[in-house]
Amino acid sequence: MLRQYTKRFHKIIEKTASVAEKVHKNVASLPLEFIENASEGSPNExxxxxxxxxxRMQDKTIGAIYKVVRSVNDQVGEIADGVIDEVEQSSVIPPEPDPEAATLKADADCLKEEIAALKAQKAANSKLKAEKAELEAEKALLEAELKAEEADA
Incomplete structure (x- = not known):
């Protein structure tokens, strides 16, 4: 995840540098265009x-400035990648989890919960069956006692 952020920042800085370079060149050309247009008629040769x-000198200079900006951006990206590699290798922070492994773990956890619920339900059913059997036996005993009492009476 950290590596994704560094790549995003690298792209953002790259795009920003390109836009800034274009704006810089346009702004720098304005006074020269003004001079060209302000001359009576067309300017002499x-x-x-x-x-x-x-x-040409302005474009070269501005281009060189933004080339340095891009170079620094690339170097910072390389340094960040190196630091991330070292941190991941030293196990200070765990490597990014495999999305498929996370899904499998979540599925396994759900299955464990379902199994636990089924085991609890099975235990409750067994208890109820035993209780029912006891009650039926008690009922049969009471019915037999009642028949015996009726026969004696």
Missing amino acids: ETKASIDNIK
Whole structure:
């Protein structure tokens, strides 16, 4: 489970870095676009070449910054995986349970409860049968005594 969280965080940071990079490049290009559009008519070749050169440098610099962010994110992910591996191997926390094993255990627990209930019901039935047999014997004895008393009378 912990490993799943680290993978999720890695993906979130990766996507966030990509979005931030795009926004950063768009924001950085705004002043240059303003300069291009503010020139009377179209900018001369020298100005246009300078603006294009600045745009390339900005894109390279911004790209390099986010490349470092992604690299750090990858390294942190690798470190986290290593730590998780060590923790799992040292048995400080148990490894993630197998979902099928958990289902089988739950099924076995349910069966144990059903068996216990059936055993209790069987014991209660046996007790009731014994009690019924005793009562029938007592009834037969009382009926025999009554017949004997009636015969004597």
